[in-house]
Amino acid sequence: MSALPLPTVAAPPTAGAFRVVLFEGTGAEPMPNALRSELLTGLLKSGYATSVVRAGGNVSPMQSGTLVVLGRFTEAQPDTLDAQPDAQGGPVTVHFRTVADQTAAELLAQVETLREATQLPKPGTWKPWFPVIDYDRCTNCMQCLSFCLFDVYGVDSEKRIQVQNQNKCKTDCPACSRVCPEVAILFPKYRHGPINGDVVSDDDVRRESMKVDISSLLGGDIYQALRDRSAKFKSRFSKERDSDKALLERQKCLTKLGEQLDIPAEVFASLPSLDEIKAKAEAAQAKAEAMLAGQSR
Amino acid sequence: MTLPLRVLYCHCTYANVVPKAVKEEVLRQLAESGIPFDAVPDLCELSARKDPSLPDLISSDEPLKIVACYPRAVKWLFSAANTPLPADGVAILNMRTDTAEAIMAQLRGEMETSTSEEESE
Ligand code: SF4
Ligand code: SF4
Numbered sequence: 543m544s545a546l547p548l549p550t551v552a553a554p555p556t557a558g559a560f561r562v563v564l565f566e567g568t569g570a571e572p573m574p575n576a577l578r579s580e581l582l583t584g585l586l587k588s589g590y591a592t593s594v595v596r597a598g599g600n601v602s603p604m605q606s607g608t609l610v611v612l613g614r615f616t617e618a619q620p621d622t623l624d625a626q627p628d629a630q631g632g633p634v635t636v637h638f639r640t641v642a643d644q645t646a647a648e649l650l651a652q653v654e655t656l657r658e659a660t661q662l663p664k665p666g667t668w669k670p671w672f673p674v675i676d677y678d679r680c681t682n683c684m685q686c687l688s689f690c691l692f693d694v695y696g697v698d699s700e701k702r703i704q705v706q707n708q709n710k711c712k713t714d715c716p717a718c719s720r721v722c723p724e725v726a727i728l729f730p731k732y733r734h735g736p737i738n739g740d741v742v743s744d745d746d747v748r749r750e751s752m753k754v755d756i757s758s759l760l761g762g763d764i765y766q767a768l769r770d771r772s773a774k775f776k777s778r779f780s781k782e783r784d785s786d787k788a789l790l791e792r793q794k795c796l797t798k799l800g801e802q803l804d805i806p807a808e809v810f811a812s813l814p815s816l817d818e819i820k821a822k823a824e825a826a827q828a829k830a831e832a833m834l835a836g837q838s839r
Numbered sequence: 840m841t842l843p844l845r846v847l848y849c850h851c852t853y854a855n856v857v858p859k860a861v862k863e864e865v866l867r868q869l870a871e872s873g874i875p876f877d878a879v880p881d882l883c884e885l886s887a888r889k890d891p892s893l894p895d896l897i898s899s900d901e902p903l904k905i906v907a908c909y910p911r912a913v914k915w916l917f918s919a920a921n922t923p924l925p926a927d928g929v930a931i932l933n934m935r936t937d938t939a940e941a942i943m944a945q946l947r948g949e950m951e952t953s954t955s956e957e958e959s960e
Contacts, residue, residue: 559892586850591879599875602895669853670883674915708887730912731854739912
């Protein structure tokens with residue numbers, strides 16, 4: 543049994559990495575194109591990082607974690623190997639699975655079983671939608687922190703704005719990027735530039751600052767506008783008999799506001815109560831002001 | 840001969856922002872090219888959960904080509920996960936704006952240029 547030239551393993555140790563290797567280097571036959579393609583696509587769609595190892599080049603190393611190596615090996619391989627390849631390397635568990643006449647789906651199921659055994663969470667259960675800050679543009683003005691009601695933003699130990707709770711961000715809502723006067727907030731999965739990471743032009747900066755102006759015209763800030771409008775409609779609704787009509791009107795109002803900032807309707811549906819909005823907006827504002835005061839000191 | 844660069848491909852699995860035809864064609868051509876490469880389902884997801892594999896994916900002695908989307912987005916996604924990209928030796932190819940042929944031509948061109956430079960040394 544000969545040792546296979548697998549990705550090199552280096553320090554320092556970390557935990558939890560899980561990777562599949564389609565092994566086609568020395569010691570294995572290449573897979574048929576159709577099987578390799580189907581397997582690779584299936585693995586990526588199921589959320590598994592995959593390295594295709596071949597002679598004549600390198601893939602990334604593995605510091606620690608679990609490797610599942612699939613290949614048409616020319617010699618028998620052990621089922622499982624616990625590797626500690628150099629003095630600094632962390633533990634890597636390598637599982638070998640021989641590709642014979644299984645289908646891509648069967649091989650994928652084997653990988654899934656091994657992932658479950660590691661007790662790592664199933665990948666792909668959450669759409670990765672969250673803001674990313676371009677610090678080449680950000681001026682640390684804290685507008686995003688005072689705007690977001692869902693505690694996505696915070697500050698680091700140096701009082702620099704930071705995205706701290708990515709998973710609290712509302713899927714498909716890019717609203718905070720619209721309040722950033724510097725066009726410094728990206729949503730890589732957004733449809734349009736420059737919010738998706740496309741180059742920022744002078745026109746973009748002008749357009750984005752106009753949007754901020756629009757929201758301030760609505761009454762100071764967007765939540766203030768929302769509160770005012772809801773309060774106005776609430777009093778009107780109380781006089782109305784037809785609650786369906788009232789609801790319709792309210793939805794129309796929110797839709798209009800949402801369209802201005804490209805906020806999905808579901809975000810409005812998940813907004814806290816008006817009192818909670820008020821409290822949260824005030825708390826966020828106070829936090830931002832405290833940070834800004836700390837900075838200027 | 841060792842390949843003069845490393846390739847990291849992002850499949851952008853959890854959104855439809857990278858044209859499906861482009862990402863699938865790039866993946867197919869990479870898979871059939873004989874080039875070794877790393878492929879990840881979704882760099883956004885890895886960044887959000889500060890995945891422990893991120894430092895490994897970008898640690899490279901060879902120049903690294905990341906095949907994903909807008910360079911500004913990719914740069915700050917790595918930075919957000921406390922794994923900033925090295926200042927030199929990393930190029931980002933954009934599947935949202937380029938064709939599969941253009942991306943593969945850049946990868947192949949880069950390999951040929953570097954190989955001939957290596958040979959002439
Ligand atoms: S609003 Fe924009 S510039 Fe201001 S702190 Fe947030 S990201 Fe930075
Ligand atoms: S980095 Fe770009 S290509 Fe990759 S998952 Fe994120 S948006 Fe998609």
